[in-house]
Amino acid sequence: xxxxxxxxxxxxxxxxxxxxxxxxxxxxxxxxxxxxxxxxxxxxxxxxxxxxxxxxxxxxxxxxxxxxxxxxxxxxxxxxxxxxxxxxxxxxxxxxxxxxxxxxxxxxxxxxxxxxxxxxxxxxxxxxxxxxxxxxxxxxxxxxxxxxxxxxxxxxxxxxxxxxxxxxxxxxxxxxxxxxxxxxxxxxxxxxxxxxxxxxxxxxxxxxxxxxxxxxxxxxxxxxxxxxxxxxxxxxxxxxxxxxxxxxxxxxxxxxxxxxxxxxxxxxxxxxxxxxxxxxxxxx
Amino acid sequence: xxxxxxxxxxxxxxxxxxxxxxxxxxxxxxxxxxxxxxxxxxxxxxxxxxxxxxxxxxxxxxxxxxxxxxxxxxxxxxxxxxxxxxxxxxxxxxxxxxxxxxxxxxxxxxxxxxxxxxxxxxxxxxxxxxxxxxxxxxxxxxxxxxxxxxxxxxxxxxxxxxxxxxxxxxxxxxxxxxxxxxxxxxxxxxxxxxxxxxxxxxxxxxxxxxxxxxxxxxxxxxxxxxxxxxxxxxxxxxxxxxxxxxxxxxxxxxxxxxxxxxxxxxxxxxxxxxxxxxxxxxxxxxxxxxxxxxxxxxxxxxxxxxxxx
Numbered sequence: 001x002x003x004x005x006x007x008x009x010x011x012x013x014x015x016x017x018x019x020x021x022x023x024x025x026x027x028x029x030x031x032x033x034x035x036x037x038x039x040x041x042x043x044x045x046x047x048x049x050x051x052x053x054x055x056x057x058x059x060x061x062x063x064x065x066x067x068x069x070x071x072x073x074x075x076x077x078x079x080x081x082x083x084x085x086x087x088x089x090x091x092x093x094x095x096x097x098x099x100x101x102x103x104x105x106x107x108x109x110x111x112x113x114x115x116x117x118x119x120x121x122x123x124x125x126x127x128x129x130x131x132x133x134x135x136x137x138x139x140x141x142x143x144x145x146x147x148x149x150x151x152x153x154x155x156x157x158x159x160x161x162x163x164x165x166x167x168x169x170x171x172x173x174x175x176x177x178x179x180x181x182x183x184x185x186x187x188x189x190x191x192x193x194x195x196x197x198x199x200x201x202x203x204x205x206x207x208x209x210x211x212x213x214x215x216x217x218x219x220x221x222x223x224x225x226x227x228x229x230x231x232x233x234x235x236x237x238x239x240x241x242x243x244x245x246x247x248x249x250x251x252x253x254x255x256x257x258x259x260x261x262x263x264x265x266x267x268x269x270x271x272x273x274x275x276x277x278x279x280x281x282x283x284x
Numbered sequence: 285x286x287x288x289x290x291x292x293x294x295x296x297x298x299x300x301x302x303x304x305x306x307x308x309x310x311x312x313x314x315x316x317x318x319x320x321x322x323x324x325x326x327x328x329x330x331x332x333x334x335x336x337x338x339x340x341x342x343x344x345x346x347x348x349x350x351x352x353x354x355x356x357x358x359x360x361x362x363x364x365x366x367x368x369x370x371x372x373x374x375x376x377x378x379x380x381x382x383x384x385x386x387x388x389x390x391x392x393x394x395x396x397x398x399x400x401x402x403x404x405x406x407x408x409x410x411x412x413x414x415x416x417x418x419x420x421x422x423x424x425x426x427x428x429x430x431x432x433x434x435x436x437x438x439x440x441x442x443x444x445x446x447x448x449x450x451x452x453x454x455x456x457x458x459x460x461x462x463x464x465x466x467x468x469x470x471x472x473x474x475x476x477x478x479x480x481x482x483x484x485x486x487x488x489x490x491x492x493x494x495x496x497x498x499x500x501x502x503x504x505x506x507x508x509x510x511x512x513x514x515x516x517x518x519x520x521x522x523x524x525x526x527x528x529x530x531x532x533x534x535x536x537x538x539x540x541x542x543x544x545x546x547x548x549x550x551x552x553x554x555x556x557x558x559x560x561x562x563x564x565x566x567x568x569x570x571x572x573x574x575x576x577x578x579x580x581x582x583x584x585x586x587x588x589x590x591x592x593x
Contacts, residue, residue, distance in 0.1 A: 022398055029404050035411075035422055035466070038432045042425070054425075054432040055439065100318035106310040115315065122326050124575055126527050128551050128568035130329030132561045133336065137329065156325020159318055188311050217415040219530045224556065235417040239534065242421055249425050256418045267413055271406055274413070278471060279478035 043253035050250050065254035069241070073255050077230060078237035079262070085147055085222075085233055086215045089154040093211055096155065097162030098200060102192055104163065105170035116167060122160030127221070135224055145229035153221050158211040165210075169203035170196075209270075209277040216263065234259045337569040341562035348562060355566030365567060367542035368550040372526060372571070375461055375546065376578065379525040383465045384517055387472025388510075392502070394473070395480045405477070409470035416467065420534035423463045424450065427535075450536055453543035460532055460544050464525065472517045479513030480506070515586050522582060526575050547571040 042050060044061040069075065104116045134153070135144075143149035177199070181191045197204075219235040226232045228240070238259055245251050267274055337355060341348030359365045390408055394401045411419060426432050427449035434446040449459040483506055491501050529548035532538065538545035538553070547567055555564035 021396070022400060025393055025398055025404060026400065028393075029400075029407060032466070033407060034432075034436070035426055038426055039422055053435065054430070055435045096318040096321060099314040103310050103312060103315045107312070111312075115319075118327075119318075119322065122322065124523060124579060125326065125330055126548070126568060126571050126575060127326075128527070128548055129333040129565065129572050130326060130331075131333070131551075131568065132555050132565055133332035134325065134329035137324075152321065153325055156321040159322050159326075163318065188314065192314070213413055217413075217417075219415065219417045220533075220552070235415045238415070238421070239417055242534070252421065253425075256421060260414055260418060263413055263415075264410070267410065268406075275405070275409060275474055276478075278409075278412075279474045 039253060039257065042250055043257045045250050047248065047250060065250045066258060069251050069255035069258060072251075073237065073241045073244075075234070075237060075241075075255060075258050078232055078234045079259075081147070081226075081231055082216055082233040085150050085154065086212055088147070089151045089158070089215050090208055090212050092151070093155050093158050093162055094204060094207060097159055097207065098166050098197060098204070099192065100159075101163050101166030101170055102196060105167045106175075116163070119160050119163040122157075123164065127157060131221075131224075138225060143225075145226055145231055147231055149225045150222055150231075150233070153225065154211075154215045154218065157221075158214060161210060162207045165203055165207050166200065169200060173199060205273060206277040209274055213263075333565045334569055336562050337566040339562040341565075342559055351562070355563045356570070358563065359566055359570060364538075364542050364545055364550050365547075368538075368545040368547045368567075369570070371457060371543075371545055372528075372547045372574065374457065375464070375528060376522055376525045378461050379464050379468075380518060380521045382461075383469050383472050383521050384514065386465060386469045387517060388476050390469060390473040391476030391480060392506075395477060405473070409474055411467045412471040412474075414467075416530035417534050419463065419467050420531040423459075423466075423531075424535045427459055450544075451540055453540050456536060456540060456543045460535060463531060463535065464528065467531070468521065468524075472521065475517045475520075476510065476513050479510045483509045511586070518582060518586070519579065522578055523575060526571065526578065547574075 038054070041056075041058055042054070043065055044058040044063075046058075046060075046062065046064075049056070049058055100119075104112050104119075138144050138149045138153075143152075173196075177195050178191050181195050186194070216233075217235060218233075219239070222233045222236045223239065227236050232240070238256055241255050242252055245255075336348065338350060338352060339348035340351045340354075359369075394405050394408075398404070429446075429448045429451065433449065437443060437445050447455050450456050487505050487509075488501055491505050496504065527548055528546050529552065532544055532546050532549050533552070536544040538549045547570065551564045551567040551571070554560045554567060
């Protein structure tokens with residue numbers, strides 16, 4: 001709490017109501033952040049300390065839980081799986097989504113608008129309705145327990161959002177450059193690759209951020225497709241981990257801590273873009 | 285999100301584009317890769333699922349038999365599904381209302397000149413980025429009877445409030461709802477903060493000169509300008525909470541009894557534990573109808589609100 005007074009004051013002076021507002025907000029924040037305090041302290045405790053008090057600080061913070069979680073949970077493999085699935089899905093999603101939106105934004109026909117609406121429908125349809133048929137389809141194609149099944153699913157599942165964002169951006173983008181390039185005789189694909197796609201950079205950033213987080217955190221479908229296999233992604237591995245370690249909460253928390261480090265690091269490095277992406281992206 | 289979808293633009297370039305459309309049109313071929321993925325993952329399985337909802341399909345090789353509305357009659361009489369139906373609506377309505385209010389309050393507080401505002405924005409938004417599975421397990425531990433929450437309540441002299449948060453059927457659903465709101469309030473906050481940035485300060489200055497107090501400015505200047513942000517926040521929360529699965533499945537699995545069962549969780553269990561594919565897709569179809577019904581309802585309500593202004 002004393003940190004308030006140390007902070008360099010902005011132009012405004014520290015009046016009494018202002019100090020009150022600052023302190024009040026910090027109190028709200030303290031309550032809000034209580035789960036993170038539990039997260040961190042439990043992961044650093046010995047089983048005996050945890051049994052004595054779930055709240056007290058660890059007397060001798062030890063990383064033993066982390067090494068145990070890392071070794072016994074095979075979290076390294078799961079992390080590699082998550083990286084592979086997320087990055088390949090996002091690259092293909094950006095390619096397919098931007099190309100499709102290019103057509104939908106530039107063609108002013110009824111067919112084009114209908115197709116656009118068809119994509120938007122995907123933002124609402126619960127995946128549960130197609131879940132069993134798609135599972136069977138993947139099984140019949142021998143794709144279960146492979147990266148391929150998950151990557152195909154994630155692309156299809158995230159396409160509505162990508163098409164929505166790209167199409168919105170493209171409609172507001174002037175066509176002068178592309179038309180000039182066409183006059184010079186460039187084909188559609190060349191125009192897209194050399195002229196249009198570079199101009200899409202801001203919205204590509206939004207699509208990458210939103211879909212990467214959705215895919216990285218996805219649980220239900222990965223559980224079905226790759227659960228129990230060496231291809232399982234982090235959320236699925238953590239789910240299995242929880243079952244395996246039952247009531248050893250200190251190890252479970254250490255494992256969960258390892259699993260969220262990549263997200264937190266990226267968040268703190270890119271928070272401006274991430275927050276903007278969520279705020280502006282959803283607005284379209 | 286479809287609420288903000290705009291029809292095809294008829295901007296200035298359109299006329300020119302049409303005139304030279306033969307030369308300048310973008311080939312439909314570029315749509316094909318996306319359509320293939322989308323059709324394979326969403327369109328085709330969804331249509332199939334809608335059909336299977338009227339069968340007794342159990343996933344074996346023999347052809348599923350048509351059973352008419354039997355699955356739906358069962359759904360509205362079986363205790364698990366009925367409880368799930370009720371809980372899904374309760375979760376969606378309460379989460380949407382409370383999360384929007386909490387998110388709005390946080391945004392208004394952090395849109396001010398607080399010294400800690402940037403740090404606090406970062407903190408409040410963080411849970412929304414983390415995997416729901418991990419949030420679920422974190423809270424599962426916090427809410428255990430001898431866990432940190434009850435301990436903390438005892439420590440500050442509120443020992444009378446301690447509960448078996450996830451084990452008592454009468455409080456379990458409220459606990460789950462609170463966790464969802466805790467995780468996603470930051471997202472609503474971020475949407476409102478973006479909306480607040482679009483409120484011109486001159487309007488506030490003008491209102492102040494006209495003698496408007498702080499509350500009046502909020503009521504008559506800020507809030508009306510936040511209607512678009514509200515539309516986004518509401519539809520996002522509503523659709524997301526109707527489909528809720530991860531947190532419930534890992535925290536309670538639908539229990540105790542059927543106290544926290546949701547349509548997504550029952551559907552999953554009927555399909556992949558009991559192998560009743562036909563019945564499970566019927567549950568999914570009802571969920572789909574509810575999502576569309578709520579979306580329409582919300583669209584109409586917000587339209588009316590926007591007209592009234």
